[in-house]
Amino acid sequence: MSSSPSDIINRLTLWAAQQPRTEGAQLALEAAAHIESLRQEVRTQRNEIAQHVSVRNAILDMDNTPYHGTIDY
Numbered sequence: 001m002s003s004s005p006s007d008i009i010n011r012l013t014l015w016a017a018q019q020p021r022t023e024g025a026q027l028a029l030e031a032a033a034h035i036e037s038l039r040q041e042v043r044t045q046r047n048e049i050a051q052h053v054s055v056r057n058a059i060l061d062m063d064n065t066p067y068h069g070t071i072d073y
Helices: 008-018 023-063
Strands: none
Touching: 008 023
């Protein structure tokens, strides 16, 4: 979770803590949890994409000849 005071998760959590036991407060906590879950999913997908890019680059590098990109006059 981000430590920034403007972070939506912090704001929702703080707001919910200030409310009496209402349905709105529970909804705010559920929303905060859902947002955090989505953030984690985005992080996971970014890591997976980075790994795929790494593999793709390695495969492309294997296709290059040892002197690829050099000009021999």
